[in-house]
Amino acid sequence: MNAQNSEQILNNRLRVKTFIDVVRWLAFQGCAFTGHDETFDSKNRGNFLDMLKLLASYNDKVGKLVLENAHKSSKYNSPQIQKEILEVLAKKVRNKIREDVGDSQFCIIFYEARDESKREQMAIILRFVDVDGFIQERFFDLVHIKDTSVLTLKNEISAALSLHCLDIQNIRGQGYDGASNMRGEWNGLQALFLKDCPYAYYSKFLTPPLLGRNGKLQLLDLLSNNLTGTLPPYICFGNRLKILNTEENLLVGPIPNSLERCESLSEIRMGRNFLNGSMPRDLFSLPNLTNVMLQSNRLAGKFPIFLRNDSKLVILDISDNKIHGELPSWIWRLRDLQILNLSHNYLETLDVNLNSPKTSQSSFYILDLQSNQLKGQLSTLPLHFRDDYFYHAGLTRLSSIFFFSVLRNKFNRTIPTSMCNATLLEGVDLSNNLLIGMIPQCLIAMNLRVLNLGGNNLTGVIPDSFSEDLLSLQTLVLNGNQLEGELPKSLAKCNTQLEVLDIENNRIQDTYPLFEEHRHVASPYFAI
CATH class of the missing domain: 3.80.10.10 (Ribonuclease Inhibitor)
Known part of the structure; x- marks a missing residue:
């Protein structure tokens, strides 16, 4: 009897674990769960049931425990069970975000919109600085509201924050998108929060998550504002974007990986923000890209080892970040490169092929490698500088400054x-x-x-x-x-x-x- 009970417990755990894995994968990918026709004879029973069927086909133990082989009283296939699993996962995510916020200050961002059933809903996003000093932006909760009046919104937001012991006195910024009354200067929601917390300043932020999704965007210039948030992943939808300028804002998060497939891009200017994460691997291989300026962010990681295609880069500025590892030889194969600024990073070593005849093709006007941890001999660097004056559309004036710096490194000999x-x-x-x-x-x-x-x-x-x-x-x-x-x-x-x-x-x-x-x-x- 005990052996039979133990086997039953193990089978139940495997069944529930399989359901949890399917729910988690579908939720992470943003896929719908249910189908229009979930009957046994249906050719498309929906993502949840079809995913279970796929897993069962690869695992005999799972196949004996799910779908039609499951006991009638414990199939766990209903939408209600799926929602309960989702709610458990959502609570774990919210608890982790709450743990990361700790007792520090944070900003609140809200999106207001209607769902498919025409019900008003409000997304709550928290922005905070983690223990490593990086700015994080996390989707925290989705609250259904009966209307968008100021008092209703205030009460719902306060209730959601209080439920997780987030003190309103720790709010250091607020931003909104959606209902017009959420932007009122005196009688709107921001004024009520300012009354409760005098440091909860209102700021504009990058709101449209589908910015560029119309497929027609060719120039996006957001220079020198107070824009916050992350760059939308579909910013180059349609592959027509040529110039992207988000310099001097308060943007956070990684550079969207979708940009490395944006072959229309000629200029990327994202300097002086709070971008983090690593650089997309094939970003520098874009065929029409001439200017990349990512200076003064918090980008980390390493340079890609190689370039997928030939590059037309003229200006590459990734100064004042946290790039580490090797200075790759492909940079010196860029025939058009004229300004290279990698100063104030954590670069450590030089590629052994850096000074080979096939590598040494770049001729610079400015080569700035100061404040890294580079070591070795200066003779390893291909020190070729141009012998003509310089004018490029990316700069505003004629430049005749030919500059070379390796200040504060570890070069010897x-x-x-x-x-x-x-x-x-x-x-x-x-x-x-x-x-x-x-x-x-x-x-x-x-x-x-x-x-x-x-x-x-x-x-x-x-x-x-x-x-x-x-x-x-x-x-x-x-x-x-x-x-x-x-x-x-x-x-x-x-x-x-x-x-x-x-x-x-x-x-x-x-x-x-x-x-x-x-x-x-x-x-x-x-x-x-």
């Missing part, structure tokens, strides 16, 4: 003389690395405006190769090295433009004034 081949280079910052050896004479002879080699382990003397023809030098920083000898006398030729000369914490031995010409310099900054 000597400074490669190949850098001197970039004759129009105007700014070089190699400071705060582990560089050794002597300063290349050709580097001093370049017509630079800024040269910063501070915070390394450079030795020897400063080359005496400042030329009368090179009158552009404004900043020369050599501090924190082991340089010795006297200051080069040819440095006096730079007096007309020199604004900063910093040679502190070295072994320089000279007299001050360093040379007669320094008596006539108008208030430069000297650090010796």
